[in-house]
Amino acid sequence: MSNTLTLNGAVCTFTPGETILDVARRNHVDIPTLCHLKDTVPTGACRMCLVEVKGARALVASCAAPAGPGMEIETESQRVVRSRKMNLELLLASGSHDCLLCPASGDCTLQALAFRYGAGGTRFARRRPAHAPDASNPFLIRDFSKCILCGRCVQACKEVQVNGAIDYGYRGAATKIVTRNDLPLGQSDCVFCGECLQVCPVGAIALADARKKPRQCDMTAVRSTCAYCGVGCQVDLHVRDNVVHMVTGADAAPNHGSLCVKGRFGYEFIRSPERLTAPxxxxxxxxxxxxxxxxxxxxxxxxxxxxxxxxxxxxxxxxxxxxxxxxxxxxxxxxxxxxxxxxxxxxxxx
Ligand code: SF4
Ligand code: SF4
Ligand code: SF4
Structure with missing residues (x-):
């Protein structure tokens, strides 16, 4: 059988080794994800990318399921949409999602998906204990009440930056993302690279001074090259009123989204009055x-x-x-x- 499958009725080819999600993205079919992080091992943790495969008993996590010949896949069937909506309601109910006050509002995947699938947070009781926010890191605040335990920060820290400063800790409803011995981030192995900030799909990791800046959705991203060393990392400078308020790694060579602490957080020099402007x-x-x-x-x-x-x-x-x-x-x-x-x-x- 040739390497073809049908995606919402359209015939698509695939390369052996591709997942259903890979094939969908290549063919511009939008399957939503929360935990999926490019170039890391799929965890299938968030269940948002579930799709219906004809003949399969249960819905299939498209980020982890290999594409197979002859598969007939529906990505927005009634069953899929019902499952996604309930999943979103459970995630919203599991924390404190007051979007009006959240620094991620406007750039939050959970918020966008709740809007897309009409999911509210009132049907289920809160399941997880409240953990106090961690503001010990000079650059970041971790607000566990907004954490959906997608694990992207853990993968980014472990597999992308290879720091291994954070991981899942505790069990069941008490599960949270912890450092070694659950120390505050500022006293841990964290090197302040901010990779976890960039990949967090919600407002659980935010800039420490987020409230003093415009929200990311209210700024314009301007592509530039980091000036700190010769690697030439591509950055997006987030600008409003001619002021750079935030820097993120651009998904381009050579850094593909990653930055070090200097490139990500060391941009205050741009407006320093001590800068030389003449020889x-x-x-x-x-x-x-x-x-x-x-x-x-x-x-x-x-x-x-x-x-x-x-x-x-x-x-x-x-x-x-x-x-x-x-x-x-x-x-x-x-x-x-x-x-x-x-x-x-x-x-x-x-
Ligand atoms: S994390 Fe997202 S859904 Fe939760 S409060 Fe912030 S913007 Fe709203
Ligand atoms: S800032 Fe970097 S080192 Fe620290 S927890 Fe986040 S990804 Fe890991
Ligand atoms: S802090 Fe953000 S990236 Fe990490 S598990 Fe929670 S929601 Fe996911």
Missing amino acids: LVRRDGELVPATWEEALDVVAERLGQVKAQHGADAVGVLTSARCTNEENYLIQKFARAVVGTNNVDHCARL
Whole structure:
């Protein structure tokens, strides 16, 4: 039998090894997910991606089920929609989901799915104990009352950043995401990369100063390149009124969404009044502002004097991981081809 199946009546081909969810996404069929995290092992934890496969006794978790030849799959059948709605109601009832006050409102997958499937939170009694929020991390607040235990933060920490600072802890209704020995995050193995913040589909992990900023849905994302090192991570700067309020990792090479603590949280320098805005030239022992022409003339004159008196190898060029690869290429070219020395080094070891 050829590698084809039907998805909502349409014939689709698949490659062996693809899941039903992979095939659906490739064919622009929207199967909702909460726990699924690209490039990690599927957990099937949230049950939101259940679909109906003809002949199967139960609904099938499409994120974990391999596509098979001849499958007839319905992604929005009555049975599927009923199951998703009840699942959403249980998730909403399991915590405290006061969207009006939540920093994730407008960017919350649970909120969006509750709207899509008309799910409210009143039919079921609250099942889980209230855990106090953890504000011990300087960058993040963890609000367990909004946690739906999807596990994306655990996978991001363990499988993407390979830090393993958090995992599931306790049992049954008391289950929560914990650090080693359930220490506050600020005293744990956490390296503050913020990967968990980026992947959390709800408001359970939020920026510590979220209330002082516009919500993410009220900002414009501007693609840029992180300026901290030579890796060239792609970032989205979330901007409102010409101010960067937040940075997220862009899903593009080389970082595919990941960032380190500097790239994600170290953006306050952008508006620092201490930033240099013009070259400085030392005159009579004092650094004074100059034009680029004046500054470059001084550099050319001094380098020329040193080379004339002591030879080209008396000059060394130290460049920076905070420049682009192209700038670093140019500066070594300048050292070798213009000055005539191979004395080039680079502070790659920040
Ligand atoms: S986590 Fe989502 S559903 Fe819950 S309160 Fe926040 S916006 Fe609403
Ligand atoms: S900030 Fe990074 S290291 Fe800390 S818990 Fe989140 S993913 Fe893990
Ligand atoms: S903190 Fe967020 S990502 Fe982690 S399990 Fe809870 S809802 Fe999922």
